[in-house]
Amino acid sequence: MDRQLLPVLLLLLLGASGLQGQGQGPERPSEDLLEDAPGEEVPQEDGILVLNHRTLGLALREHPALLVEFYAPWCGHCKALAPEYIKAAALLAAESATVMLAKVDGPAEPELTEEFGVTEYPTLKFFRDGNRTHPEEYTGPREAKGIAEWLKRRVGSSATRLEDEEGARALMDAGDVVVIGFFQDKDVATFLALARDALDVTFGFTDRPQLFQKFGLSKDTVVLFKKVSWPELRARAEGQVQQPGEFSSHLGAVLGSRVGPGSQAATPQTSRRIFSAKILNHLLLFVNQTLASHRELLAGFREAAPPLRGQVLFVVVDVAANNDHVLRYFGLKAEEAPTLRLVNIETTKKYAPTGGGPISSASVAAFCQTVLSGELKPYFLSQEVPPDWDQRPVKTLVGKNFEQVAFDETKNVFVKFYAPWCSHCREMAPAWEALAEKYRNHEDIIIAELDATANELEAFAVPGFPTLKYFPAGQDRKIMEYKGSRDLESFSKFLDSGGELPAEEPTGHGAAAGFTQ
Template sequence: MSRQLLPVLLLLLLRASCPWGQEQGARSPSEEPPEEEIPKEDGILVLSRHTLGLALREHPALLVEFYAPWCGHCQALAPEYSKAAAVLAAESTVVTLAKVDGPAQRELAEEFGVTEYPTLKFFRNGNRTHPEEYTGPRDAEGIAEWLRRRVGPSAMRLEDEAAAQALIGGRDLVVIGFFQDALDITFGLTDRPRLFEQFGLTKDTVVLFKKFDEGRADFPVDEELGLDVGDLSRFLVTHSMRLVTEFNSQTSAKIFAARILNHLLLFVNQTLAAHRELLAGFGEAAPRFRGQVLFVVVDVAADNEHVLQYFGLKAEAAPTLRLVNLETTKKYAPVDGGPVTAASITAFCHAVLNGQVKPYLLSQEIPPGWDQRPVKTLVGKNFEQVAFDETKNVFVKFYAPWCTHCKEMAPAWEALAEKYQDHEDIIIAELDATANELEAFVVHGFPTLKYFPAGPGRKVIEYKSTRDLETFSKFLDNGGVLPMEEPPEEPAAPFPEPPANSTMESKEEL
């Protein structure tokens, strides 16, 4: 095998501990001198704007959780985070866990682009400018394992079958490079003919071993073209996922990090035997769509109401299928609504992928008296008619019922509507974007404010300034333009799980 392939494999597969190409030791001029003591709670460093730099200098590997005290997800993560810290300390692993109160330390949250809670970032060797986003599980062992892979030995050389089997048996996912011309480097590789024979190989191959589904997946190295980084990356991402994954708080991050854009969801009630029997057919259909469609099971009897809301479903609709493309956010439902079998699932996936099924848009029914209050109520079915009325200037708030920021600005929005209710050419309206979808555009965060000026051309102006009555009024009085644009008072966070008691509303998880 060409020696040029090995550095590529190391970089891609083994995430070597040296952060190549990263600026070292970046410091903030506002940091306190190093003798300042950093407080701890339950084995976790409690950081502030003044002590983050000190922590980065003292700890070469630092995982930082940005949390909000009233965030339900943060509260659920807290005991697991502390357990992970204890596990790593007992192992003498050279990594430290820390946390930052995001709302109290707003400057730090803004510096690192934190838009939802909890957010975890991993810092290496004092590098403040390029932390790695944590994408692992939210349980103690998952956190510890994610960190071990980044700070432990990159890999090991395998000399015999016993060493290979020990490596495979020690983890749920193991990647071994089988190379006939191996260099003496520190990662899982072998050039032993006996091992090639033992694992049924005749050429250079990267093998992914796993303790689920088919047990292993092979990526042969092209003898002429060598190792293609993009192809290998896609192979590892695709084959490290289970063919069928159940959606829950532990798997959601991995599901959305899989880089597979099409997700097929089977909604079942796992307390019912008849529903559980459908899982076999679901799994039977999955292999032929590996890499194209991620198969996910959603238990409607579990805490997954937010997923049902995102698809406009009630628990009584189970068993049923829905397919969503994460890039376009378009949703698809089976046309016939027949039984859920391997054959019907296969046919449905093929129909969607071949463009034979039209996506559906969620819409509530137009409520009686929708235009009688100062704030008009829009839904998917009347949005186009109202927003793009060429005789009206329409200012719309797109909100989520559970969004804290939306609730906080509601009084100002009501006051604005009352102020302009006698202006025949101005309409102040609102639309629940969790229950209504629009063909014209996708709403990515809450609250989102858009102004639709009168006249032809279906013009849309996004409002991004302060959310108070005075600024709203200036915006309207100037025809959708402010004399001096100000930064938004609160960021509209990305979108669909409503985080319990979180300060920032996120659509990141289904």
């Protein structure tokens, strides 16, 4: 070959090689080339890494745990997530968590969206240990605390290892719903996997024999402790949605369940169904937590709980806090603490211990057993009879005068059972007053009302408000429930017909029905 042609051929070969590299090279730079880039840094905005196709590999090498948001600048959901994402990054940084948040402008990085199968915005993917090929799809909450908690349960333990009773009590006091796994023979891996996604629950686990003994357990199990809000308890008892307000409880339901091979991982939706298991008997300890002598009673109260697991929900009510509504429901005053009350939320029957001995583990257990066995009779709330109860057209009934008035053999008594806070009761009040005024001169008819939140009846429970019942004259103690329209004309026709509405009367609520109790 002519020596003069050799440089030309070499140049042509080099040129061809360069053109081939420009037109048919890899879609993104190889990680080897990125590693060789001197002084390479990934930019940040508000503590969040800003990535592109060139810097993603570098970020994966530098951060063993990385959550990446693929967003679009025009996406409304992305804009809503942005401030929470920034807060989550700050929370993780404040706790020195070994996880970093990042974001990628999806429309500007089509190579990355194609590589990771991004079809909608925002899409979040979690990368572990630099693994680029199998990221985990983020399925957690879209608010800061939830994002941070989801990530912490993946980079750390999803449950707290408990070594002693003090640690168990601290964990139980820390959350509204706390689940503790007691495992001596079983692998805890399934339990920890379940705990990763149930973010609304605090988890702990132990293998300590002294904790098994303390909670009355003899074999591996999972125990749940749930704090109860007063509106939830009262709404379940009365079938109504009540006014807001909560109280603190330090013990919860103890529900046994198993976690083993094949258990389905819990989601926030399934965990709520699991943790709403119905325990009808609720035992409340009323104490003043500012007093040391009252706080000392909590230990005995807690000790009584394990043997009654699944039967009784244990609750502590602090009378020094804003819990007047709880006291009123049980007919108590703050100065009566410490004391116990038990309520069955299905029958609404309430029970008080007899005697006046000290509150201890033994006395709490004995009180519960007398209620569960049917040996103890319930008590019923009643206001005092007002001196002028019969002076107005609408007569005022309370628990103490109800039997005498409602079952008077010579009277037809029409009673409204109401709640002071009930809007439906307030709406029908003018019609009820007009009815009483219309029949005030009828000696055999009494129009009355009873505040069913402050007075309870042994004869029957009041399921909702307003409830209207008619007690016709006679010796058979007949009770008829009115379910017609709540207006003066319908009320009048009902009374004039002796407790029945004409068949053609359109009531909108169904015809009045009579039944005997």
